[in-house]
Amino acid sequence: MNSWMFLVLMLTVCCHIVKSEGEAEPVETEKKVQYFPPEISGSPHFLETFDDPGVLNNKWILSDTKKDDTEEAIAKYEGKWNIEEPKSNPLQGDLGLVLKSRAKLHAIAAKFSKPFEFTGQQLVVQYEVKFQEGMECGGAYIKLLSHSKDMNLKKLNDKTPYTIMFGPDKCGMDHKLHFILRHTNKKSGQAEEKHAKKPSGSLDGYFTDKKTHLFTLVIADDNSFEIYVDQELVNSGNLLEDMSPPVNPPKEIEDKNDKKPEDWDEREKIPDPDATKPDDWDETQPETIVDPDAAKPSGWLDDEPELIPDPEAEKPSDWDEDMDGEWEAPQISNPKCEGAPGCGKWTPPTIKNPKYKGKWSAPKIDNPNYKGKWKPRMIPNPDYYEDLTPYKVTPFSAVALELWTMTEDILFDNFIITDSKATADSLAEQTWALKKKEEEKKINSSGVGIFRQLKDAAEERKWLWGVYAFVILMPVVVLSIICCPNRGPLKVDDIAARKKFDDEKTEAEEEKEEEKAGEEEKAEASEESKAGGDAGTGVRRRTKKSDLEVEEENKEGDDEEEEEEEEASESQSNSSPRKSPRKRKPRKD
Numbered sequence: 001m002n003s004w005m006f007l008v009l010m011l012t013v014c015c016h017i018v019k020s021e022g023e024a025e026p027v028e029t030e031k032k033v034q035y036f037p038p039e040i041s042g043s044p045h046f047l048e049t050f051d052d053p054g055v056l057n058n059k060w061i062l063s064d065t066k067k068d069d070t071e072e073a074i075a076k077y078e079g080k081w082n083i084e085e086p087k088s089n090p091l092q093g094d095l096g097l098v099l100k101s102r103a104k105l106h107a108i109a110a111k112f113s114k115p116f117e118f119t120g121q122q123l124v125v126q127y128e129v130k131f132q133e134g135m136e137c138g139g140a141y142i143k144l145l146s147h148s149k150d151m152n153l154k155k156l157n158d159k160t161p162y163t164i165m166f167g168p169d170k171c172g173m174d175h176k177l178h179f180i181l182r183h184t185n186k187k188s189g190q191a192e193e194k195h196a197k198k199p200s201g202s203l204d205g206y207f208t209d210k211k212t213h214l215f216t217l218v219i220a221d222d223n224s225f226e227i228y229v230d231q232e233l234v235n236s237g238n239l240l241e242d243m244s245p246p247v248n249p250p251k252e253i254e255d256k257n258d259k260k261p262e263d264w265d266e267r268e269k270i271p272d273p274d275a276t277k278p279d280d281w282d283e284t285q286p287e288t289i290v291d292p293d294a295a296k297p298s299g300w301l302d303d304e305p306e307l308i309p310d311p312e313a314e315k316p317s318d319w320d321e322d323m324d325g326e327w328e329a330p331q332i333s334n335p336k337c338e339g340a341p342g343c344g345k346w347t348p349p350t351i352k353n354p355k356y357k358g359k360w361s362a363p364k365i366d367n368p369n370y371k372g373k374w375k376p377r378m379i380p381n382p383d384y385y386e387d388l389t390p391y392k393v394t395p396f397s398a399v400a401l402e403l404w405t406m407t408e409d410i411l412f413d414n415f416i417i418t419d420s421k422a423t424a425d426s427l428a429e430q431t432w433a434l435k436k437k438e439e440e441k442k443i444n445s446s447g448v449g450i451f452r453q454l455k456d457a458a459e460e461r462k463w464l465w466g467v468y469a470f471v472i473l474m475p476v477v478v479l480s481i482i483c484c485p486n487r488g489p490l491k492v493d494d495i496a497a498r499k500k501f502d503d504e505k506t507e508a509e510e511e512k513e514e515e516k517a518g519e520e521e522k523a524e525a526s527e528e529s530k531a532g533g534d535a536g537t538g539v540r541r542r543t544k545k546s547d548l549e550v551e552e553e554n555k556e557g558d559d560e561e562e563e564e565e566e567e568a569s570e571s572q573s574n575s576s577p578r579k580s581p582r583k584r585k586p587r588k589d
Contacts, residue, residue: 035091038430044418061153063107079106090438096413109400121419135207138405141167175203194243258376271362294348297341
């Protein structure tokens with residue numbers, strides 16, 4: 001009982017963990033929460049909530065150019081965009097920017113009122129994504145376009161310079177959460193892509209659960225960065241230490257002109273120069289020889305082939321020797337060889353040659369001239385520079401979505417670029433948090449989705465898989481112990497004892513049948529005596545006296561038999577299972 005209570009408690013804890021975020025009190029299922037435009041304190045550098053559908057083609061500009069190095073049929077950025085409500089809208093009246101086409105190139109962007117420049121403050125980039133149809137292959141990342149006086153958003157393509165790329169991307173089983181920093185090389189002046197390390201957790205659920213997800217990037221003036229998904233930290237690091245390739249080049253590099261000296265010996269082991277081949281080492285001996293003790297089996301048919309032409313085969317009527325060649329009957333096994341040890345030419349088998357030693361080689365010893373593996377010498381890197389403030393990235397002045405996707409209806413909403421995490425959190429509380437609450441409420445009220453929630457929770461907290469396995473397997477173990485207790489292997493003595501018990505049981509049943517037959521005979525005799533008058537009365541009395549004697553004797557016999565059975569049962573474990581200690585007493589009628 002305690003085990004079952006423990007299992008129920010464990011499962012309750014798991015469900016509580018799954019539902020701990022966004023748990024809501026029940027409300028009427030038909031009633032929707034009304035959306036209200038958020039009120040943001042402070043002055044974010046860029047904010048877009050898509051409350052006004054008119055921003056499309058005015059503030060947000062669609063690209064009309066083509067992508068280089070792409071087939072003409074798909075090279076043009078002609079994917080459709082619209083500002084509309086989600087298919088399943090948790091907040092009534094809330095709008096978002098929706099990518100409407102599949103298998104198309106999409107490009108759209110919006111300019112800032114002024115470029116964002118790092119002057120010792122944070123950079124916080126945040127936006128929402130909802131994969132309304134899941135995601136087969138495609139991206140939902142954003143690009144912060146590097147500032148340029150002649151920037152033309154209608155010509156936005158994959159070659160347009162950007163400063164930061166951030167957001168989710170998926171194709172097949174490859175899930176990514178990009179953070180790419182285009183850092184300017186202080187020596188060459190060229191922009192180089194620096195990629196952050198991959199997040200440690202699973203990203204699969206963000207692309208499949210059709211929920212609204214919040215993606216946040218924070219870069220601080222101490223070169224640290226943090227990446228959040230749904231307000232939970234999923235990745236963090238330092239721009240100087242956790243980017244690939246590193247922001248700063250190495251101080252020293254290998255000299256490409258250095259060459260290994262001719263006398264450099266890299267051999268760790270060498271043949272012993274003092275070793276000599278033994279005099280009795282014969283390299284001419286073959287590895288195998290014919291078995292000298294082998295003899296041809298008696299009855300071997302040397303003159304009979306193993307296969308013969310089928311005597312019953314006939315040439316097909318449509319066989320044309322000019323076209324098909326000379327006809328030959330198919331081969332079958334020689335029936336004369338079936339009873340013989342073999343047919344055809346006999347050859348003795350081969351065995352390993354006991355004199356075989358192979359080619360002699362000297363044993364290996366440590367090389368006294370070994371110098372190790374040669375490497376080119378290190379020289380100062382002529383391209384070395386040191387940038388201790390890589391967070392001061394190239395100024396950017398627009399946010400862009402330049403995407404290819406095989407899945408349509410990807411919704412974007414609530415873009416904010418600011419220098420305050422608190423400001424971004426305030427926007428999230430008024431928008432994404434409400435959506436999350438309503439989406440969780442819908443799942444809970446529908447009565448479905450608990451397994452998906454358990455799976456998603458375990459993806460985020462790997463230790464939950466162990467809890468699930470324990471909860472599932474423990475009842476099986478308990479039931480096995482209850483239903484199939486371990487009594488050990490069945491022994492021969494146990495089998496014999498059961499057989500003896502069955503034999504005794506059969507004998508007891510036979511005795512009961514005999515007693516029953518005797519009682520029936522006595523009853524018949526009693527009936528006859530009643531019909532015989534006084535004489536019959538005397539007979540009846542004598543009969544009753546006789547019956548009493550018989551019954552008394554039978555009772556004594558039964559008591560003796562019961563005592564013998566008890567003695568046999570007690571001595572069962574010590575006596576031979578093939579011998580019965582029972583001594584049957586002759587029955588008195």
